[in-house]
Amino acid sequence: MHKGIFVTGTGTDIGKTFITALLVRKLHDAGCATAYFKAAVSGNERDENGRLIPGDAVYVKKISGISQPLDTMCPYIYETAVSPHLASRIEGDPVEISTVREQFQKICDEYEYVICEGSGGIVCPIRCDDKKIMLEDIIKALGLPTIIVADAGLGTINSVVLTCEYMKAHGLEIRGLILNNFHKGDVMEEDNKLMCEKLTGLPVIACVGENDTDIDISEDALKRICDKGEKI
Template sequence: MSIFITGTGTDIGKTYVTALLVKKLREAGVDTAYFKAAVSGNERDEKGGLIPGDAQFVKTVSGITQSLDTMCPYVYERAYSPHLASRIEGNPVAMDTVISQYRQLCKEYETVVCEGSGGIVCPIRYDETVIMLEDIIKALELPTLIVADAGLGTINNTVLTVEYMRSHGLEVRGIILNNYRKGDVMQEDNRFMCEKLTGLPVIACVGYNDSDLDISAETLIGICSQGGNL
């Protein structure tokens, strides 16, 4: 029982929403792990080691006890796409390592919530070996949820993301709108239009500083089921 979280772009709150998803599952009694194949834009600790910031945030918000070193196999300092960060810093992503670490988490935990890098069209490695984000989703055999900003432009961004994913054989189970303001006529229409034009449900709307998802744990567990246990 696992799910992959991607987004309509970078900096739309994908990690924040992922943390709330993990928190919801943990509070429902589901033994949940977090996984992100490659994370960029990280700071160093006092010993010079890179801290996977997204993983640290998810761990803090969700309350899971999973160790940081099992969450992200590839950690880069520069806030670039992983393919460029690894070209400069070394240690490019290897698919075998990603699959192996994910499989190990599947053995140890009931559910693994995986987070992508950037939007769906994200080069993870681009040298003699080409790995796109969609290749990782396919290799892990995971269904997906899309995080989108609730504001102006989200209809276009969400529909294009869904159509791209479908055309590349990826299963999308729903949409989560972030930065949502209930009662805002434009954002409520955005929600309506995203559902109508994609045929997908908006399963949750996340407001500023929300500490919980407005979705039942049972519904979320159902969405995460039947996927990803290699």
């Protein structure tokens, strides 16, 4: 049984890649063979040879220090900075679940832990032509439990609760919440943390500040979260 977690969020640009990098680094620094995976990544730039480079993967690799080859991290890479379904409509090469699952399995065969990052928020169309693939279809295909990343500031109660309700309605297992851009001692953000836990019934497993270089969760706790057989 492979071990890992799928990192999704309440929306785009709320820090999923940053949080994912810290999670990968935590396991890597603990001596665990850890890999990164993102099925579809948009808004990428080309290198001097014209090859598209998955920017999120480059960032995670730099922050975490893992040696995983870049070309194993993201099977679908698009240049246009839009949702994957539209990027593939513009550029071609639409996502195939079978390809995603095959690439993911290859990584699982080589690494002990795989931390996966989603595209955008949870309601993200990955493909919408003759086939319809939503982000939850990717999560189910990979067979992973999830973590939700949210911004700690104003409006997060609404976005966290709506995200949780959507995910529960679609049969996705949520292991906990992570609040990003958190300011310890801020009255509103501390209350947001309490209310998110109270209204969702889920634990806030970590609060991360803007310039943090580590995530405040123990190695053992993170391993349990990544183990599908463990009770949290």
